[in-house]
Amino acid sequence: MIKYLGSKRRLVPVLAQLCAASGARTALDLFTGTTRVAQAFKTQGVAVTAVDTARYAHIFAQCYIETDAAAVDMTALHVAIDHLNRLRGRQGYVHRTFSQEARFFQPFNAARIDAARDAIERRYAGSPLYPLLLTSLIEAADRVDSTTGVQMAYVKQWAPRSANPLVLRVPELLSGAGRAVRGDAAVVAPTLGPFDLAYLDPPYNQHRYFTNYHVWETLVAWDAPEPYGVARKRIDARDPSTRSAFNSKRTMPDALRQTVRGVDCELLVLSYNDESWLGVAELETLCGEGREVATLAFDSARYVGARIGIYDPSGVKVGRVSHLSNHELLVIAGEGDLVRHVVDAVGRMGDGTCAPGPDRLQWAP
Numbered sequence: 573m574i575k576y577l578g579s580k581r582r583l584v585p586v587l588a589q590l591c592a593a594s595g596a597r598t599a600l601d602l603f604t605g606t607t608r609v610a611q612a613f614k615t616q617g618v619a620v621t622a623v624d625t626a627r628y629a630h631i632f633a634q635c636y637i638e639t640d641a642a643a644v645d646m647t648a649l650h651v652a653i654d655h656l657n658r659l660r661g662r663q664g665y666v667h668r669t670f671s672q673e674a675r676f677f678q679p680f681n682a683a684r685i686d687a688a689r690d691a692i693e694r695r696y697a698g699s700p701l702y703p704l705l706l707t708s709l710i711e712a713a714d715r716v717d718s719t720t721g722v723q724m725a726y727v728k729q730w731a732p733r734s735a736n737p738l739v740l741r742v743p744e745l746l747s748g749a750g751r752a753v754r755g756d757a758a759v760v761a762p763t764l765g766p767f768d769l770a771y772l773d774p775p776y777n778q779h780r781y782f783t784n785y786h787v788w789e790t791l792v793a794w795d796a797p798e799p800y801g802v803a804r805k806r807i808d809a810r811d812p813s814t815r816s817a818f819n820s821k822r823t824m825p826d827a828l829r830q831t832v833r834g835v836d837c838e839l840l841v842l843s844y845n846d847e848s849w850l851g852v853a854e855l856e857t858l859c860g861e862g863r864e865v866a867t868l869a870f871d872s873a874r875y876v877g878a879r880i881g882i883y884d885p886s887g888v889k890v891g892r893v894s895h896l897s898n899h900e901l902l903v904i905a906g907e908g909d910l911v912r913h914v915v916d917a918v919g920r921m922g923d924g925t926c927a928p929g930p931d932r933l934q935w936a937p
């Protein structure tokens with residue numbers, strides 16, 4: 573899986589436990605990103621729908637959630653990955669834009685990304701292997717990038733991993749049914765249900781995923797957009813249609829309210845962060861609306877970019893590190909017995925799991 577801001581790597585065991593305790597057979601992951609939470613649900617045999625606006629997240633969802641491993645021609649997949657790994661580099665858009673004008677990849681890897689991406693389009697467009705191969709390529713590129721995890725800047729000196737050769741791997745596919753939907757959560761939510769469990773993990777702040785991961789957007793779109801600025805972002809990053817209502821303090825509360833109201837589910841779980849625009853009481857009111865609500869809080873280390881600082885191309889440190897720990901919140905809403913049951917199940921998770929235990933339990937009156 574790619575390095576991703578707001579990724580719920582540490583909370584996945586908690587969310588998996590919560591899903592199991594709820595007895596859900598159907599689930600919605602409304603801001604799916606890497607799809608790691610949707611994957612944890614699917615692993616339990618739950619039929620999952622994974623939604624995101626990002627092109628690359630939609631490709632990941634097609635690969636890991638919509639694709640049933642049992643239906644994949646694994647021989648053809650291995651042959652395709654071997655073929656892509658053997659291609660010689662070709663100096664195309666990625667080489668020019670992201671290794672010469674910017675330095676996200678070393679030139680030899682950038683040329684191989686160009687070659688592999690062209691081949692995927694030429695040979696596999698329309699094939700069920702297409703999202704699997706694209707996922708494999710993005711994950712391979714992520715393993716050899718030279719960033720702190722976001723694509724607004726690159727590190728002053730080549731990151732050690734960027735010297736490794738690009739190697740595509742066969743994605744670890746899951747068996748079972750699933751659905752991938754690309755769209756604005758607030759718009760599509762009412763069209764998708766009903767679900768036993770809905771998990772909502774919206775952006776927490778003004779930092780846009782579209783610009784932080786513009787290289788992955790372009791690798792999927794493969795439309796050679798005009799680039800601008802030191803990070804060589806896509807020109808359509810300036811287009812209002814690429815903005816999310818969840819990235820603005822002014823528009824986020826209404827967007828979240830509209831989304832929550834649109835979701836048809838028995839149990840709603842919202843991830844949020846205690847440094848963000850809405851406080852716990854506001855979140856509980858927003859998620860409650862006639863349902864019982866509990867909030868769990870988990871200590872979390874901040875993403876690596878905040879820890880080490882971010883550098884511009886001349887090596888000057890930009891952005892300041894404020895403090896290094898915050899709390900991840902899980903706001904859980906539904907019928908009283910069900911909410912209490914899943915909260916108890918999470919509370920019983922002790923040492924021996926890799927999950928952080930909740931350090932605060934709060935019941936709405």
Ligand SMILES: C[S@@+](CC[C@H](N)C(=O)[O-])C[C@H]1O[C@@H](n2cnc3c(N)ncnc32)[C@H](O)[C@@H]1O
Nearest residue numbers: 578579580603605606624625756757773781816
């Ligand atoms: C906090 S991240 C989710 C991380 C994910 N749970 C994971 O573990 O990888 C928020 C996600 O919301 C997506 N997003 C932003 N605005 C959106 C919108 N209006 N509708 C749907 N998805 C949106 C972003 O592309 C991003 O993937």
